[in-house]
Amino acid sequence: MGSQPLTTTAAHSPLREVDWRGLSKGCATPKRGQLHGVQANFSSKRYFCCGHFVQDRYYLGVIYNQQNRRKKAFKVFADIINRDFRGNPETIASIKQLAFINMARIRYGVQQYTKAAELYERLPRLANHWSTSLYEAAWAHFMSENKEYKALGHLLTIHSPFFRKVWVPEARILEALTYYRICEYEYVEEILDNFKADYG
Numbered sequence: 001m002g003s004q005p006l007t008t009t010a011a012h013s014p015l016r017e018v019d020w021r022g023l024s025k026g027c028a029t030p031k032r033g034q035l036h037g038v039q040a041n042f043s044s045k046r047y048f049c050c051g052h053f054v055q056d057r058y059y060l061g062v063i064y065n066q067q068n069r070r071k072k073a074f075k076v077f078a079d080i081i082n083r084d085f086r087g088n089p090e091t092i093a094s095i096k097q098l099a100f101i102n103m104a105r106i107r108y109g110v111q112q113y114t115k116a117a118e119l120y121e122r123l124p125r126l127a128n129h130w131s132t133s134l135y136e137a138a139w140a141h142f143m144s145e146n147k148e149y150k151a152l153g154h155l156l157t158i159h160s161p162f163f164r165k166v167w168v169p170e171a172r173i174l175e176a177l178t179y180y181r182i183c184e185y186e187y188v189e190e191i192l193d194n195f196k197a198d199y200g
Contacts (some may be wrong), residue, residue, distance in 0.1 A: 006030060056086040058095050061102060070106050077103045097129045101136070108140055116140040117147070130164045134158050138171070142178055151178050 061076035077099040085092050104119035120137035123130055137153040141147035155175045158168055172195045179187040 011170065019169050044047075052087070054080060054087060054092050054095050058098065061099070065102065065106065070110070074103055074106050077106075094128050096134075097123050097127050101129060101133060104140070105135075106138065108136070108143075111143075113140045113144040117150075119142065131158060131163055135171055135174075137169055138174055138178075142174060142181075146179050170194070 004040035009199050020131055057080050061073045061080070064070075064073035064076060080099040081103075082097050100119055100122055104116045107113075107116035107119060117137050117140035118135040120140060124135040129134070134154045134157055137160075138151040141154070152175065155171050155178070157163070158166065159175075172191055176188045176191040176195075179185075179191065
């Protein structure tokens with residue numbers, strides 16, 4: 001998944017503390033698909049005391065996940081959630097939210113749908129990534145047994161005026177699938193007709 005802009009406050013600039021060559025290399029190398037050479041950079045403790053350590057740990061978890069080393073990835077993301085970091089509080093909070101989402105995706109990927117939904121739902125209301133967690137939690141509930149109404153609850157929240165600026169057209173398809181499963185066929189037809197009218 002994509003990362004968020006990684007920033008630091010002017011009041012605490014870690015310019016003297018960060019190995020910028022290593023950090024730059026660490027961020028650039030995964031884009032070329034060379035994952036093994038990056039781990040040493042993001043695993044190093046030399047970033048621990050600076051404002052970029054939380055970002056480094058997040059990238060490390062993403063790399064482990066790309067390598068299908070799910071247990072290691074899950075452990076890194078859990079560590080991000082449970083640890084205190086120095087740096088921009090908003091950036092740290094955003095990355096902690098992404099860590100929850102990545103843990104949930106790992107659970108979802110091994111068909112642990114109930115556990116995935118629980119992790120998605122640990123994101124606080126109004127969080128930066130709340131809409132993402134709601135949509136993906138809806139899928140987790142849909143894939144579970146007898147959780148269709150929980151899925152619909154999340155989907156209706158996404159369609160509420162609060163998220164009018166959030167564009168998740170796929171949520172309509174999931175909503176139609178959920179209504180189909182519970183035999184509410186009139187809703188299915190209405191949703192699909194509106195979807196075709198809106199998106200062609």
